[in-house]
Every structure is written in structure tokens, then in C-alpha cells.
Amino acid sequence: MHTDPQSSWTLTSRWVFPVGQAPLEQGTVAIDGERIVAVEPHGVRKPDRDFGNSAILPGFVNTHTHLDLSGLRGKIHTPGEFTTWLKEVIHHRRVLTPDHVLRDIENGLHESTVHGTTLLGDIASGGLSWQALAHAPVRSVVFYELLGLPKTRAQAAWAGACDWLRSHPATEACRPGLSPHAPYSVRSSLYRAAANLARGRGIALATHLAETRAESELLRDHRGPFVDFLKDVGVWDAEGLVSGYQKVLDLNAASWVALAPGGDPSPPSPLPASGERGEKSHPLLLAHGNYLDASVPFPPNAIVVYCPRTHAAFGHEPYPLRQFLKAGVRVALGTDSLASNPDLSILEEARFVRDRFPDIGGDIVLAMATLWGAEALGCQTETGSLTDGKSADLVALPLSNDDCADPHELIFRSTMPVSDILCRGKWVLDSRNAVIS
Numbered sequence: 442m443h444t445d446p447q448s449s450w451t452l453t454s455r456w457v458f459p460v461g462q463a464p465l466e467q468g469t470v471a472i473d474g475e476r477i478v479a480v481e482p483h484g485v486r487k488p489d490r491d492f493g494n495s496a497i498l499p500g501f502v503n504t505h506t507h508l509d510l511s512g513l514r515g516k517i518h519t520p521g522e523f524t525t526w527l528k529e530v531i532h533h534r535r536v537l538t539p540d541h542v543l544r545d546i547e548n549g550l551h552e553s554t555v556h557g558t559t560l561l562g563d564i565a566s567g568g569l570s571w572q573a574l575a576h577a578p579v580r581s582v583v584f585y586e587l588l589g590l591p592k593t594r595a596q597a598a599w600a601g602a603c604d605w606l607r608s609h610p611a612t613e614a615c616r617p618g619l620s621p622h623a624p625y626s627v628r629s630s631l632y633r634a635a636a637n638l639a640r641g642r643g644i645a646l647a648t649h650l651a652e653t654r655a656e657s658e659l660l661r662d663h664r665g666p667f668v669d670f671l672k673d674v675g676v677w678d679a680e681g682l683v684s685g686y687q688k689v690l691d692l693n694a695a696s697w698v699a700l701a702p703g704g705d706p707s708p709p710s711p712l713p714a715s716g717e718r719g720e721k722s723h724p725l726l727l728a729h730g731n732y733l734d735a736s737v738p739f740p741p742n743a744i745v746v747y748c749p750r751t752h753a754a755f756g757h758e759p760y761p762l763r764q765f766l767k768a769g770v771r772v773a774l775g776t777d778s779l780a781s782n783p784d785l786s787i788l789e790e791a792r793f794v795r796d797r798f799p800d801i802g803g804d805i806v807l808a809m810a811t812l813w814g815a816e817a818l819g820c821q822t823e824t825g826s827l828t829d830g831k832s833a834d835l836v837a838l839p840l841s842n843d844d845c846a847d848p849h850e851l852i853f854r855s856t857m858p859v860s861d862i863l864c865r866g867k868w869v870l871d872s873r874n875a876v877i878s
Contacts, residue, residue, distance in 0.1 A: 442719060444533070448474060449472070449473045449474075449812075450471070450472055450489045451469050451472070451487070452469065452472070452488060452497060453470075453486045453490070453492070453629070454467070454491065454494075454495040454497045454837060455493065455494035455495060455496065455540075455840060456497070456851065457496070457497045458498050458807060458852070459717075460498075460752055460804075460811050460825070460826040460827065460829065460838065461812060461874055462480075464848045464849070465483070465641060466629075467481070467483035468481060468482055469481050469485065469486045469488055469829065470497055470827055470833075470835065471865075472810075474866055475865045475866035475867075476830060476832065476833060476866065477827060477828065477829055477830065478829060482571070492860075492861070493840065495839050495840055496838045496840055496851065496852055496855075497835055497836075497875050498550075498807070498835060498836050498837075498852070499559075499827055499835055499836075499837055500556045500558065500559025500824065500834035500836055500862065500863070501559065501560075501788060501810050501812040501836065502558070502561070502772060502774075502810065502812075502813075502814025502817075502818070502824075502825060503553055503558045503559045503561040503775055503776055503809060504561075504562050504746045504775045504814040504818060505562055505726065505746040505748060505777060505786060505802065506563055506772040506775060506778060507548035507564050507565075507778035508543055508546045508563050508568060508570050508573075509546055509549075510530065510533070510545070510549075510567065510750075510778035510780045510851065511536075511549030511778070511779050512533070512544075512545040512548075512549050513533055513779050514539070514779040515777065516533075516780075517529045517530065517533075517732070517780050517782075521530070522674065523666075524667060525605070526755075526780075528547070528673070529692070532782070533780075534566065538797055539569075540713070541766050542569060543573070546573050547674050547859065548596060548646065549779065550570075550577055551577075552638035553785045554578070554862070554869055555578070555858075556786035556858065557786065557788060557836040557838075557858075557862055558579060558787060559579050559824065559834035559863075560579060560580040560815060560825070561574075562582045562618070562775070562817070562825050563583055563655075563817050564582065564583060564620050564647065564728075565583050565584060565585060565586060566586050567585075567586075568583060568586075568605045568609065568617075569604075570583055570660050571609055574615050575612055575614075575615040575817045577614075577615075578760050578864040578867065579864055580614045580615070580820060580823065580834070580864075580865075581614065581616070582615075582621060582819070582820070583609075583617055584618040584620035584645070584647050585601075585602050585605050585617065585619055586622055587599070587625050587631055587635055588622050588627065589631055590625070590626055590627065590676050590681045590829075591628070591676055591681060592628065592678070592681065594676065595627070595628035595630065599631060602635070605617075605772070606638075610703065614651050616644065616820075617644060617646070618646065618818075620640050620646070621635045621646075621648050622648065622649040623649040623652070623656070624659075624683050624686070624689060625660075625667050625671065625675070627800065628682075628820065628878070629681060629682065629683045629684075630681075630798070632648075632683060632688075632689065632692065640723055643723050643819075645723060645725075645817075645818055645819050646691075646723060646724070646745075647694065647725075647726035647727075647728060648728065649728045650727045650730055650733065651686055651727075651730050651731055651733040652732075652855065653732070653757075654732055655667055657699060657732060660681070660682055660685050661685065663679050674814065675766050676755065682712045685731065685738070686737075687737060687738075689727075690727075690738070690743065692725060692738060704728065705713065723742060723819065724742055724744060724817055724818060724819045725742045725743040725841070726743075726744055726746050726817050726818075727743055727745045727746065727747060728746045728748070728775065728777075730746070730747070730765075731746075731752060731757045731760060732757075732758070733761070735764035735767070735768040735770060736764075736768060742743065742862070743770070744813065744816060744817040745772045745773070745819060746770070746772075746774070746775045747762060747772050747794075747859075748775050748776060748782070748790070749776040749793045749797070750776070750789070750790060750793055751776070751777040751781040753784070762794070762798055763800075763801070764833070766801070766805065771816065773809055773817040775787075775790075775814075781853045786858075787810050787814075788838070788858070791806050791809065791853070792853050793808050793812040796853075800848075802849070803850055803852065803853060804847075804849050805849070806849075806853070807849060811825050811826065812825040812826045822842060827869060832865050832867065833863055833865060833866040834863065835860050836859040836861065837859060837861040837862075838852065838859050839855060839857040839860055840855050840857075841869045860872040
């Protein structure tokens with residue numbers, strides 16, 4: 442059960458971090474129903490609840506995860522050959538019953554929520570997480586995963602995506618998206634069709650990109666471990682591969698003429714209108730980007746999603762975070778799945794980033810974990826910062842008794858989990874009575 446607050450009420454704590462403006466010492470956050478109505482300095486309003494030596498932060502945004510793989514915690518060895526890891530993930534998916542997958546999704550959703558995630562982007566095989574997320578207290582984007590390198594598989598994937606989109610219109614808190622999986626698993630024409638549809642309907646598009654060095658070798662030379670992997674799983678088709686990373690980065694460009702997989706110039710059957718017709722701004726999420734060159738032209742709607750602890754688990758080369766930020770590329774945070782990460786905590790990802798990149802300001806790292814993630818999912822007008830008119834999505838985080846010149850450091854020095862979580866104006870976790878939904 443959620444605890445319904447009184448209509449209008451005010452919170453305070455040692456520090457309030459709105460994100461997008463300076464932290465407020467003993468500031469207040471006023472809430473009316475599901476919305477924030479004011480974020481103000483100390484003394485303007487009398488608070489109804491004081492969290493004491495804590496920080497009030499926007500709810501965290503997990504921009505990239507796979508909830509259906511939540512049963513794989515600790516079961517797949519990393520590091521190792523990436524394609525070997527992929528084979529183990531494929532085997533796991535093939536042996537599970539649909540009921541087992543749904544339980545794993547529910548477990549992953551619960552874990553994400555108790556770690557303070559109030560918005561997440563889930564890459565969903567078959568779109569299976571929709572039912573759980575559409576009825577969850579958190580906000581979400583469910584990305585229907587597209588897999589298909591050979592022509593016939595690409596056509597089947599496209600037909601399935603169109604059917605799924607038809608039957609899953611956006612709700613107030615849950616939106617559909619599309620995720621052509623990766624350049625080694627998606628036919629170039631399927632990429633084009635997905636990009637055109639996302640652009641026309643204004644929905645988010647996500648793809649894994651530049652995750653390993655071997656991926657670049659595959660696209661450039663049609664050689665390397667991915668060739669044997671794709672042959673082993675029966676989907677090798679060299680002529681279907683995109684020609685390189687820049688082609689994927691150009692998904693937003695007009696030169697990508699709309700073609701459905703196999704050359705058919707239209708989807709298998711008409712899709713219903715989704716709001717206004719015509720071109721819309723739609724986010725392009727580039728998951729991982731471990732080996733992307735930050736100097737190449739990025740489309741203005743692209744945001745790179747860094748999964749820090751997964752990156753470290755595979756022993757990749759140092760992540761080009763500084764280069765991305767210097768080039769003006771926005772970077773959001775994701776956990777990836779429990780097949781490569783110990784938990785689904787974005788706060789722990791942010792702390793990991795702060796530890797590995799101490800020269801990057803705490804305000805930037807916090808934005809990566811909140812507002813920039815909301816931007817990546819196209820939800821920045823609703824959530825991601827503590828701003829008048831936005832959804833009342835926030836967490837309280839206990840702090841140490843330290844004093845810091847930059848109060849952001851208190852967030853990363855704290856070793857505590859969040860104590861309280863508010864989603865859409867309702868308590869999901871309340872330390873006063875241990876409410877958890």
C-alpha cells in the first residue's frame with residue numbers, strides 16, 4: 442500500500458539538492474498532491490517533516506537495465522570473452538518459463554525501487570516488463586527489444602514490434618520505446634525502420650553500441666570472435682551488418698530513408714497515431730559507448746549511457762567519460778543487468794564514478810544519476826530534478842557528520858542507502874513505519 446499524504450505539505454533536511462540549481466542548506470520542498478509546488482531556502486516555509494542530517498535528492502534514474510535478467514546475479518563469470526558471456530545469457534533466456542521471467546522482472550523492479558529509482562528504462566525481450574511497470578509506482582520507459590540480423594528474422598522482429606506498439610499505448614507513467622539491440626545483432630534495414638518509427642512517433646530509441654573492441658572489428662572487417670559466435674547461434678549474415686558506428690550515430694539523419702526490413706517501404710500494417718503526426722524530438726540512447734570516439738559528430742538527441750560497474754567487471758579500457766563531457770556529450774547512468782552487476786543501485790553507480798573520476802564535479806555526477814537520465818528517457822519535463830511543477834519524485838539519504846566545502850561530497854562520502862522514497866507524491870519507502878510498495 443502507498444501512504445497518501447495530506448494535500449499540501451513541506452519537507453526539509455540538512456541539505457536539499459534540486460539539481461539544476463545550487464544546493465539549499467536546510468531548504469524546503471513543498472508538495473501538493475503529486476506535484477512539487479516550491480523549492481525554497483530555509484525559513485520561507487515551516488516544514489511538516491524534517492529528515493535531519495540527510496539530503497533530499499531527486500529520485501534516481503536508471504537509464505539502462507534488463508529486468509528480465511534479474512535471476513542471473515552471480516551466475517555468469519565476468520570478465521571473460523564477451524561472446525561467451527552472451528551465450529550464457531542466451532541459454533538462460535531459452536530455458537526459463539514465462540512465469541519465471543515475470544518473477545525475475547518483479548524482483549528486479551522491487552530491488553530498483555528500494556534503491557531509490559523513480560524512473561527507469563528497461564530493455565525488454567518481447568516487451569514482457571510492460572505489465573509490471575505499467576502498474577508500478579515508478580515511472581518507466583519499456584524498450585521493446587529488436588533482434589534480427591538475417592532478413593527473415595529482421596522481418597519477424599519488425600512485425601512483432603509493430604504489433605506490440607499497437608497494443609501498448611503510453612500511460613501517464615509508462616511509455617513505450619524501441620531498442621534495436623546492437624550492430625552485431627540487428628540488420629541495417631531494421632535499424633532504419635526502427636529509427637524512422639521512433640522519429641515519427643516521438644518515442645525513445647535505445648541501442649547497445651561500441652561495447653567491445655571486437656564489435657568494431659566485426660563491422661569494419663567482418664572478422665573476429667563475433668563471426669564465430671553468430672555462426673554458432675545460426676544468425677550470421679554479413680550483408681546485413683551496418684557499415685560502422687557512424688551509421689548508427691546517424692540514425693537521426695534524414696539520409697536514413699525509411700525502409701522496413703527486407704526493403705518493404707512501410708511497416709507490415711498501419712500503426713495508430715501517437716499524438717501529433719510528423720517529426721518529433723525523440724531521445725537516442727547509446728548504451729555503453731565504451732569504445733566510441735568522443736570527437737565524432739553526435740546527433741543532438743543522443744545521450745550516452747554509462748554502466749560503470751558493468752564496464753569495470755568486463756575489464757574494459759578506461760571509460761572515456763572526461764572526453765565525452767569535454768565534447769559536450771551528455772552522459773547518463775545505468776546499471777545494466779544483474780548478469781554483470783551486483784545490484785541495481787544507481788546511487789552505488791554514482792559513488793563508483795565519483796571514486797574513479799574525482800576530478801569530475803559532484804554536481805555533474807549527481808546530474809548523470811538524475812536529470813540527464815530523465816533527459817535520455819524523454820521525461821525531463823516530468824521528473825529528474827526538484828523543480829516547481831514536476832512530479833514529487835524524491836529520496837532522503839542519511840549523511841555523515843562531516844563538513845565539506847562542496848556539499849555534493851556528502852552524498853558520495855555517505856555509505857548509507859536511501860531511507861525514504863517518494864514517487865508521484867506517495868511514499869514507497871517510509872522510514873517512520875517501514876512502508877514499502
